[in-house]
Amino acid sequence: MRASRLVTLLLLLQNRGRMTAEQLAEELEVSVRTVYRDVQALAAAGIPLYGDAGHAGGYRLVDGYRTRLTGLTADEAQAAFLAALPGAAAELGLGEALAAARLKLQAALPAQLREHAGRIQERFLLDAPGWYGDADDTPHLAAVAAAVWARRAVVLRYRRWRAPEEIERRVEPYGLVLKAGRWYLVAGGPSGIRTYRIDQIIGLRGPEEEFAVPDGFDLGTYWTGYLKDFQARLHTGQALVRLTREGARLLGVAGAGDGWTEALVPIESIDHAHGEFLRLGTDIEVIAPAGLRDRIAETVRTLAARYEARSRR
Structure with a gap:
């Protein structure tokens, strides 16, 4: 455990420059006294670092010292940072490992690529879950x-x-x-x-x-x-519909012009299609099957009567 912490401390100093003992202790989740001992251990191992006293002091590596991996291109570095999913990694119990890996990757990059990777993190975020739903409970x-x-x-x-x-x-x-x-x-x-x-x-x-x-x-x-x-298996049937340009766009039907377009669209069931088509409002007309057309017509009549009754009150 200590060996891993020493590597992390070294990479923090390499990536961020000067850091105080208090800042290092917070990052490493250890006491300041432990940071002092770790710094001494690194120095004894020949790592060229030194500490400055005073308000603007802290520990830093000698200018020009780096521990790095080689071979990463700009595209590879960008893909590595863009593809990182911290939420998913945390769910899998790999949050700490991901943070360590990203820190090591940052340390491996030349200054120009490290700055480029940082901009990717600042400007792009992948949020995988959809709207209007709580996250699944996955204790296993x-x-x-x-x-x-x-x-x-x-x-x-x-x-x-x-x-x-x-x-x-x-x-x-x-x-x-x-x-x-x-x-x-x-x-x-x-x-x-x-x-x-x-x-x-x-x-x-x-x-x-x-x-x-x-x-x-x-x-x-x-x-x-x-x-x-x-x-x-989901779409076992079809419906013949007429669509406005907006309706065609919403259903993903290609080739719609400025007027109405007739199309065959896959449907899961009458019940499912009934709800899905109603939300398109006046941008769709169902021609077939007759059962679906009749059911939508009945729903529209019921809604119209309900709203008319309220308007007369």
């Missing part, structure tokens, strides 16, 4: 991630939407996916490869024995196929 995420990393099987107690609502299943965790703020486990089991929502795991036992991921399995390829299959 860290344990699942550990099983994924160690390639060890676990036994899940899992809550499903269909009967039986609660099941217990031994699975082999292949990988984790973060999609729109929600964590998913991709795992092999008795029925092949399946996807499980982490927030629906209500119990976990293990880890158990080690396993080998099947030859040729690729997490990214699997996930792309899973999403395509999900969309195909």
Whole structure:
């Protein structure tokens, strides 16, 4: 633990220049007395640092001293900082490790690239979760991630939407996916490869024995196929509609002109399409199926009568 702290102290001085013992103690979450001992240990190891007394004093490295890695290009440095997801890392129990890695990466960069990476952090932020929803409760995420990393099987107690609502299943965790703020486990089991929502795991036992991921399995390829299959199963029907230019834009229909455009759009069900199409208001007219058209017409008549009645009061 102390060796890691000494490296962190060294990198802090390299990245930030002069720092007081109090500032170092706050960053390292140790006492000032511990900082004094660590500085002495670094000096004894031959690290060229010195301390200045007084109001503007503090510890600093001798000008020109650097401990660095090499080989990073500007594009690679930019991608590394832009792709960092501190929220996700924290959920996985890797927040401290991520902070240390970023600090080491900063120390590895020449001054010009370090300044460029800093601007990326200041000007771009990736906030993965969607609007209008609380974050999922995922108390078992860290344990699942550990099983994924160690390639060890676990036994899940899992809550499903269909009967039986609660099941217990031994699975082999292949990988984790973060999609729109929600964590998913991709795992092999008795029925092949399946996807499980982490927030629906209500119990976990293990880890158990080690396993080998099947030859040729690729997490990214699997996930792309899973999403395509999900969309195909989700949209089992079609509706014939007329759309204004704005309606076409909202539904993602290409080729709409200034007037009305007729299009076939995929729908999940009459119930789902009823709600989705109503929110487009006057920018859509449903032509078929007749059941959907009749249901929307009935809803519009009910709303019109309700608002007219209130206007007469």
